[in-house]
Amino acid sequence: MADSGIITKQDFLGRDVVSIDDFSTSEIDYILDHAEKVQKWPQEFEGSMQGKQMMPMFFENSTRTATSFQVAMHNLSGSVVDLDLERSSIKKGETLRDTIKMINGYKPDVIVIRHSKDGSARFVADISPIPVMNAGDGKNQHPTQTLLDLYTIKEIKGTLDNVKIAIAGDLKYGRTPHSLALALARYEGCDMSFVSPESLSMPKDLLARLDKQNIMYTESGLNDLEEVINNCDMVYMTRVQRERFPEGPEGEHEYDRVASEYCLKESMLENVGARFKILHPLPKVFEIEDSVDDTDYAYYFRQAENGVYIRMALLDLVLGGYDD
Amino acid sequence: MTDDEKIIGYIENGIVIDHIPQGRVWQIVELLHLNDPMRYEGGIFSLGDGYESRKVGKKGILKVEGVSLRKNDIDLVALVAKEATISEIENGRIKQKYDAEIPEVLDGVVNCPNLNCITNDETQRVMSKIYSGDDLFMCHYCRSEFGEDKIKFLGGK
Structure with a gap:
């Protein structure tokens, strides 16, 4: 991992994209800049993956990530293998090691995996x-999501420095808020407000890491969401899932309570800044009122679109598309 | 070695593990499977505990006949007793003596405490790989960080 110095396209050739932590901040900036080029001048990248093949291995369901990886590869004129893991030997108990060794024998150019x-x-x-x-x-890393989140924040704000962001929802188990908070902490003057039910607040070890880096943050309950967002550039909403609460009537009751309290309503946006934006990794369920979708504040569908540019940029960098 | 310590048994060929913090000798016996007849059939070991030690306060000593330690065994000893010294005995004499030292990488020695880690999925048969740092350990695969108190040795001990 290069810590400083001039980053070139060559630095990414053949690299794995496993965790955002494997990349220096300069490298992250380079990827974001490259994604911007892909977005602005897509015709420049047509054909860059000609003759290259992607092997998507989705052991878990995925809509956005799987589709946007496929669209990204197609946009670059590469091909995507249609692998149906539901009907594969995995169901017969084959180990991941054997599956991957077998797949490598087919000589794809890149493996995309969700497990x-x-x-x-x-x-x-x-x-x-x-x-x-x-x-x-699992609950661990989703680096292309983090990169597209950073890309979207930079698109909104013009920079990743001095971002004032609220991150709301399941902050305990959600991998997205963890990766995003740690990624933003790399940049200057970040100010984060964490909004969650007490039982789903940011893990203490993550807060300790932010403390070590002198990162500004506050923690609030769901009832404070409206007040908190009034002072932020944007809010990053996340889903609260039923399975995160204990089984049985008590867990059910707590989930119902959170579900009824945790909703960003259009009426709560009256006092936000004119350029305020709402992000969400999607899918959203009840946490954003439907009418919010039609406001200028809703940015989550654009955020999902940005996933294609980030994945195109990564494929181009890692597989060595055209030179700049 | 003092006269007190000599009374726990003489070995001709094998190992002596000294400076084990008091109360941890039996843990090492179990981790090295010295009491498992399937692993060390006919093996003889003797142990003593509660000796005075300038290094660790009160210490235990373990002597094992007919056994040499593999790298993983030494790693285990270091994790339980980082102050321990290990002596290899040949024909009743010390052939080599060294300090137990926690290595930078522990391959297949301790479990990752993250139950959802791929190394804890028995069907996948992925050997654990843990990095040791100054204060924390970290799983190579899921990057979970954890302290000494969370260490679980393979086999659940």
């Missing part, structure tokens, strides 16, 4: 001679 186990992407990257892109390994 339920934490660390699975790192394991696959270790045993695979071809580049591996992590499309989410």
Whole structure:
């Protein structure tokens, strides 16, 4: 990992994209700049993956990530193998090691993997001679999501410095808020407000890491969401899932309570700044009122679109598309 | 070695692990499977505990006949007793003596405490790989960080 100095396209050639932590801040900035070029001048990148093949291995369901990786590869004129893991030997108990070794024999140019186990992407990257892109390994990492989140924040704000952001929802188990908070902490003057039910607040070890870096943050309950967002450039909403609460009537009751309290309503946006934006990794369920979608504040569909540019940029960098 | 310490048994060929913090000798016996007849059939070991030690306060000593330690065994000893010294005995004499030292990488020695880590999925058969730092340990795969108190040795001990 290069810490400083001039980053070039060559630095990414053949790299695995397993965790955002594997990249220096300069490298992250380079990826974001490259994604901007991809977005602005897509015709420049047509054909860059000609003759290259992607092997998507989604052991868990995915809509946005899987589709946007496929669209990204197609946009670059590459091909995507149609692998149906539902009908594969995995269901017969084949180990991940055997599956990957077999797949490597087919000589794809890149493997994109989503798996339920934490660390699975790192394991696959270790045993695979071809580049591996992590499309989410359990609760652990989802680096392309973090990169597209950073890209979107930079698009809104024009910079990743001095970002005032509220991050709301399930902050305890959600991998997205963790990765995003740590990624933003790399930049100057970041000010984060964490809004969650007490039972789903940011893990103490993550807060300790932010403390160590002297990062400004506050913690609030869901009732304070409206007040908090009035002082922010944007809010990053996340989903609260039923399975995060204990089984049985008490857990059910707590979930119902949170579900009824945790909703960003259009009426709560009256006092936000004119350029305020709402982000969400999607899918959203009840946490954003439907009418908010039609306001200028809603930015989550654009955020999802940015996932294509980030993935195009990564494929181009890792697989060595055209030179700049 | 003092006369007190000599009374726990003489070995001709094997190992002596000294300076084990008091109360941890039996843990090492179990981790090295010295009491497992399937692993060390006919092996003889003797142990003593509660000796005075300038290094660790009160210490234990373990002597094992007919055994040499593999790298993983030494790693285990270091994790339980980082102040320990290990002596290899040949024909009743010390052939080599060294300090137990926690290595930078522990391959297949301790479990990652993250139950959702791929290394804890028995069907995947992925060997654990843990990095040791100054204060914390970290799983190579899922990057979970944890302290000494969370260490679980393979086999659940």
